[in-house]
Amino acid sequence: MPSPRDPPTSPLMTALLDTLGSPPGLGLLPADRCAQALGLTCVTISARAGGHAPELIWHSPGDRLGTALEDLQYTLGEGPTLDCLRHGRAIYGPDLDRLPETRWPAFLPEALEAGVRALFAFPLAIGAVRLGAFTGYRTRPGPLTLQQQLDTGAFTDTATFLLLALLPGADGRRDPTTDLATLHRAEIHQASGMLAVRLHLPLDQALLLLRSHAYTTGRPVLDLARDIIDHRNPPGLTGTT
Secondary structure, X not given: OOOOOOOXXXXXXXXXXXXXXXXXXXXXXXXXXXXXXXXXXXXXXXXXXXXXXXXXXXXOOOOOHHHHHHHHHHHHOOOHHHXXXXXXXXXEEOOHHHOOOOOOOOHHXXXXXXXXXXXXXXXXXXXXXXXXXXXEEEOOOOOOOHHHHHHHHHHHHHHHHHHHHOOOOOOOOOOHXXXXXXXXXXXXXXXXXXXXXXXXXXXXXXXXXXXXHHHHHOOOHHHHHHHHHOOOOOOXXXXXX
């Protein structure tokens, strides 16, 4: 948590962090207000999930842009959130039109088509322990102001503390907004399990097949997963029931 000696946060960010209850929970922090305080269109937090792709655990309920871009990275295996988690360092993209196409050859064109012009990703880590990534997107280009950088530092410190409290055995507290049953991609995991049984595949291969099929057909992976759960079997993923 920020200390009194840290640089001052803006009134908007101070008010946001003051919404934390006791015990504090990530779900108590409204993502739309965080985006407003940082001058961003939308913000997300993804948590590391062992050797698997990161789990999207925090976003505004009404956010379609940020969740779509996080799901796109999940499908493609590239993008700012993934780079931030892999390398443990902040990712700055203040003007996506100026980024080389080789940076994220599959993700970048999709992000631009969705209207994103700037993005930023920050590691949520304690030393070498990487817990997750905080990613923000904006529909106009430009860097973060100095105040926005200070506010981002205060927010990521707090978010890291909250993620640490959610680790198994930390202190026994549970935040239902980050429980496995309510994860954004719970339906993807369910659909992967159904595919694994249907096609006699290991679970990791079934997940890879689902993501590959979403990419090749141009469909959101979450929509594809819901079809499988509802037994609306897409061509190429039918197998034997």
